Amino acid sequence: MATKTQTLILLFPLFTLSSFINSSQADCTPRGISVYWGQSSDSEEGTLEETCKSGNYSIVMIQYLTVYASGRDPTFNLAGHCGSQDKPCTILESQIQTCQSLNIKVFLSIGRDVVGIIPARGVENKTASFIFDNFLSGKAGPLGNVTLDGVNIFTVNNLILQWDVIIRALHSYATPQKKIYLSASPQCSDLFFQRDINTGLLDYIFVQFYSNPACQYDRILLNSTLLLKSWKLWISKPELSNALVFMGLPASPGGLILSNGFIEADVLRRDTLPTVQQAFNYGGIMLYDKAADNKTKYSDAIKDSVPKSCTCFCDESFPF
Ligand SMILES: *[C@@H]1O[C@H](CO)[C@@H](O)[C@H](O)[C@H]1NC(C)=O
Ligand SMILES: *[C@@H]1O[C@H](CO)[C@@H](O)[C@H](O)[C@H]1NC(C)=O
Ligand SMILES: *[C@@H]1O[C@H](CO)[C@@H](O)[C@H](O)[C@H]1NC(C)=O
Numbered sequence: 001m002a003t004k005t006q007t008l009i010l011l012f013p014l015f016t017l018s019s020f021i022n023s024s025q026a027d028c029t030p031r032g033i034s035v036y037w038g039q040s041s042d043s044e045e046g047t048l049e050e051t052c053k054s055g056n057y058s059i060v061m062i063q064y065l066t067v068y069a070s071g072r073d074p075t076f077n078l079a080g081h082c083g084s085q086d087k088p089c090t091i092l093e094s095q096i097q098t099c100q101s102l103n104i105k106v107f108l109s110i111g112r113d114v115v116g117i118i119p120a121r122g123v124e125n126k127t128a129s130f131i132f133d134n135f136l137s138g139k140a141g142p143l144g145n146v147t148l149d150g151v152n153i154f155t156v157n158n159l160i161l162q163w164d165v166i167i168r169a170l171h172s173y174a175t176p177q178k179k180i181y182l183s184a185s186p187q188c189s190d191l192f193f194q195r196d197i198n199t200g201l202l203d204y205i206f207v208q209f210y211s212n213p214a215c216q217y218d219r220i221l222l223n224s225t226l227l228l229k230s231w232k233l234w235i236s237k238p239e240l241s242n243a244l245v246f247m248g249l250p251a252s253p254g255g256l257i258l259s260n261g262f263i264e265a266d267v268l269r270r271d272t273l274p275t276v277q278q279a280f281n282y283g284g285i286m287l288y289d290k291a292a293d294n295k296t297k298y299s300d301a302i303k304d305s306v307p308k309s310c311t312c313f314c315d316e317s318f319p320f
């Protein structure tokens with residue numbers, strides 16, 4: 001190892017090497033556990049900083065930003081955490097920076113709440129521009145001066161906005177120095193999401209294998225046939241061959257009677273993951289959500305069975 005490092009230093013001027021190191025760090029795409037945070041209170045799910053410091057997650061998705069078909073500026077809803085006059089969400093600025101300093105990616109989740117039914121012309125580009133200015137540019141926004149790592153589109157067969165246009169517009173703000181991670185969480189049954197996948201621009205897909213009896217684990221019959229059948233369809237989409245696909249699961253069983261797709265952690269480890277992890281584009285497990293995980297300690301139970309590696313995508317200036 002030492003010999004190789006020395007050779008590098010001899011062969012390349014230092015400035016080249018250091019700029020490469022910076023850009024490769026910025027472009028290190030983690031696998032692991034991703035989690036939604038934001039829709040409960042600090043006491044139910046912990047603060048953002050506590051969530052990152054737990055060491056259990058590699059991606060935290062802040063949920064959520066409401067977007068308006070009319071083109072009105074999107075609005076934040078962080079429920080119990082912040083947003084009041086005496087507790088503005090700029091309190092999250094330093095917490096986000098702490099997460100990022102721990103190499104945890106922080107994404108903004110949009111799309112769960114889309115208000116309005118008739119989209120105004122150009123609303124997609126306007127929404128993307130608002131998101132870039134307020135959350136991805138480092139300029140002052142509702143979360144302070146932050147540069148979030150990316151955006152997550154959380155869709156429920158949602159056809160009101162053209163998400164592919166939003167994805168392309170967000171991508172147009174990325175630079176060789178600053179990648180903008182683009183991710184989406186379609187439901188496993190979502191028939192309309194293909195257009196968004198066809199952009200070829202998604203780095204991550206966190207498929208929601210829950211609240212969808214047709215493609216989730218059947219906890220009553222303890223049967224994973226439909227889940228694994230659907231998983232195979234998602235991982236084999238050619239447009240996702242350069243993306244990382246996560247299996248999205250509820251972190252707690254939810255209602256008592258109906259199965260929501262929850263899989264006991266030991267069943268997941270023993271029966272499901274051996275098949276799931278064979279996919280070359282398998283990235284890890286997405287959990288919904290931190291408050292539920294707080295109750296069940298699901299992430300703690302599975303974290304040693306989920307890959308943690310980080311793939312560095314190098315730009316063209318990379319000499320090897
Ligand atoms: C949730 O997490 C917070 C912070 O880590 C902790 O203080 C709290 O006790 C947890 N709540 C439950 C119910 O586990
Ligand atoms: C994962 O989170 C749990 C609490 O949910 C905590 O007890 C544990 O220490 C965390 N694991 C790591 C590696 O930090
Ligand atoms: C945040 O950015 C604004 C400009 O967008 C600047 O005026 C302000 O000083 C910055 N605040 C901090 C704490 O860096």
Ligand SMILES: *[C@@H]1O[C@H](CO)[C@@H](O)[C@H](O)[C@H]1NC(C)=O
Nearest residue numbers: 121122125165168169170172
């Ligand atoms: C939206 O932005 C894209 C670039 O991402 C551009 O090609 C398109 O013309 C824009 N659409 C409108 C309606 O402005």
Ligand SMILES: *[C@@H]1O[C@H](CO)[C@@H](O)[C@H](O)[C@H]1NC(C)=O
Nearest residue numbers: 218221222223224225226227
């Ligand atoms: C599991 O479910 C599938 C399809 O729903 C069914 O064909 C299969 O027989 C079931 N397996 C068991 C062991 O019940």
